[in-house]
Amino acid sequence: MFYDTIIIGAGASGCMCALMTKNKNFAVIDKANKVAKKLLVTGNGRCNLTNLDIEDKFYNTQIKKYLDKFSLNDTLEFFKSLGLVLSYEEGRVYPLSNSAKSVVYVIDNQFAKKQITVYLEHTVTKIEHKNNVFYIQTDKNDFSCRRLVVASGGNSVVDFLKENNIKFRDFCPSLCSIKTGSTRNLANVRVHDALLTVSDGVESKSERGEVLFKESGISGIVAFNLSSFYARNNNFNGRLYIDLLPDMSEKEVFNLLTDRKTLCLPIPQFFDGLFVRELGYEILNRVKIDEKRTSVKLTDNEIESLSKVIKKLAFEVKGFYPNNQVYSGGVFLDALDESLQCKTLSNLFFCGEVCDVDGICGGYNLQWAWTSGAIVGRAIE
Numbered sequence: 001m002f003y004d005t006i007i008i009g010a011g012a013s014g015c016m017c018a019l020m021t022k023n024k025n026f027a028v029i030d031k032a033n034k035v036a037k038k039l040l041v042t043g044n045g046r047c048n049l050t051n052l053d054i055e056d057k058f059y060n061t062q063i064k065k066y067l068d069k070f071s072l073n074d075t076l077e078f079f080k081s082l083g084l085v086l087s088y089e090e091g092r093v094y095p096l097s098n099s100a101k102s103v104v105y106v107i108d109n110q111f112a113k114k115q116i117t118v119y120l121e122h123t124v125t126k127i128e129h130k131n132n133v134f135y136i137q138t139d140k141n142d143f144s145c146r147r148l149v150v151a152s153g154g155n156s157v158v159d160f161l162k163e164n165n166i167k168f169r170d171f172c173p174s175l176c177s178i179k180t181g182s183t184r185n186l187a188n189v190r191v192h193d194a195l196l197t198v199s200d201g202v203e204s205k206s207e208r209g210e211v212l213f214k215e216s217g218i219s220g221i222v223a224f225n226l227s228s229f230y231a232r233n234n235n236f237n238g239r240l241y242i243d244l245l246p247d248m249s250e251k252e253v254f255n256l257l258t259d260r261k262t263l264c265l266p267i268p269q270f271f272d273g274l275f276v277r278e279l280g281y282e283i284l285n286r287v288k289i290d291e292k293r294t295s296v297k298l299t300d301n302e303i304e305s306l307s308k309v310i311k312k313l314a315f316e317v318k319g320f321y322p323n324n325q326v327y328s329g330g331v332f333l334d335a336l337d338e339s340l341q342c343k344t345l346s347n348l349f350f351c352g353e354v355c356d357v358d359g360i361c362g363g364y365n366l367q368w369a370w371t372s373g374a375i376v377g378r379a380i381e
C-alpha cells in the first residue's frame with residue numbers, strides 16, 4: 001500500500017502529528033491495539049499532560065525554538081478545543097476527570113471525526129529507503145510512502161538510524177529507580193523530605209523531596225529525576241548520598257543527638273521518634289556502635305559519626321531498574337532542521353522521544369511529544 005506519508009507510532013507525538021496535519025493522504029501504523037494506548041499509564045493513570053512552567057532547564061537540551069512554534073499555551077488550547085477540561089496541581093496539568101482515559105477519548109474521537117487511517121496491531125519490522133521511497137515492512141502488510149514520520153518512541157528504530165547514518169546519542173533508560181548496593185533492610189521505607197545527591201565522582205546533582213527505598217535501590221520522583229544525571233551520560237555508576245535532615249547543619253544534628261542522649265534509651269531505640277526503626281538501625285550499623293549500652297553512654301565521637309551518616313547516608317550506584325518512563329538519547333536535534341526533518345535524508349521526520357530530548361517528571365516529556373508532533377504535522381501538509 002502506498003501513501004504520501006506514513007506516521008509510525010500512534011503515541012503522543014504521532015497522534016498530535018496526525019491531528020495537526022492538513023495532509024489528506026497519510027496513514028498511521030502502530031503495534032498497539034488502540035490509538036494513544038500508552039497515555040493510559042502516564043501520570044499514574046491520570047496523564048500529567050504538561051506543566052505550566054516549561055523552560056529549557058527542565059530538559060537535557062534547548063527546545064525553546066521549538067516551543068516558540070508550538071507552546072504550552074498552544075497545547076492547552078489544543079486540548080481544550082478537543083473538549084478536554086483541564087485541572088492544575090502545583091503547575092502540573094491533568095484532565096479534570098483525573099483519568100488518562102479522558103485524554104485518550106478526546107484523541108480517539110478526533111481520529112474518528114477526521115477519518116484518519118490507522119493500522120493497529122501492525123508491528124514495523126523493517127524500514128528501508130530506496131530511490132526516494134520509504135519501504136515499511138510490518139508483521140502483517142507492507143507499506144511504502146514518499147514521506148516518513150518516525151514517532152515510535154524510545155529506542156525503536158536503532159537499526160534504521162545506523163543503516164542511514166543518522167546521528168543519534170545512544171538510548172539509555174531514564175526517569176527510573178536507581179539500583180544501589182543492598183538496601184534490603186530498608187525496603188519500603190519512605191523518607192518524606194530528604195536531599196538526594198547523585199555523583200559520578202566528577203560532577204554531582206541534588207534534589208529534595210521524598211525518597212523511597214526498594215530492595216536494592218532508591219525510588220520516588222526525586223530518584224527518577226536524578227536518574228537522568230546518569231542516563232544522560234549513559235553510565236549508571238557512582239555514588240548517591242542522602243541527607244536525612246536537610247534543614248539542619250551537621251552541627252545542629254550533633255546538638256539534637258546530644259540532647260537525645262538523656263532519653264536514656266537502649267541504643268537500638270535511640271532514633272525512635274526521629275526516624276522509622278529500620279532507618280535508625282541502618283544508621284547505627286554504619287557507625288558500628290556497641291548496642292549493649294544506653295544512649296546516655298554515647299561518646300561525642302560516636303555522636304559525631306552518627307551525625308555525619310545522617311547528613312550523608314552513602315550508597316554505591318550499580319545500575320537502573322527497568323521501570324523507566326523515557327529513554328535519554330535519540331536523534332540529535334542538530335541532525336534535524338527547524339521542522340524536525342532529517343538534514344541528510346529528505347522527507348524523513350522525527351518527533352517525540354526518538355529525538356534527543358528528555359525532561360524530568362512533571363509533564364515535560366509529553367509537552368515535548370505534543371510540541372514536536374505538532375511541528376512535524378504542520379510541516380507535512
Ligand SMILES: Cc1cc2nc3c(=O)[nH]c(=O)nc-3n(C[C@H](O)[C@H](O)[C@H](O)COP(=O)(O)OP(=O)(O)OC[C@H]3O[C@@H](n4cnc5c(N)ncnc54)[C@H](O)[C@@H]3O)c2cc1C
Nearest residue numbers: 009011012013031042043048124152153352353363365366
Ligand atoms: C509509566 C509511564 C508514565 C509516564 N508518565 C508521564 C507523565 O505523566 N507525563 C509526561 O510528560 N510523560 C510521562 N511519561 C513519558 C511519556 O509517556 C513519553 O515521553 C511520551 O509518551 C513519548 O511520546 P512518543 O510519541 O515519542 O512515544 P510513545 O508515546 O511511546 O508512542 C510510540 C508509539 O509507537 C508505537 N511503536 C513503537 N515501536 C513500534 C513498532 N516497531 N511498530 C509499530 N508501532 C510501534 C508504540 O506502540 C507507541 O504507541 C510516562 C511514561 C511511562 C512509561
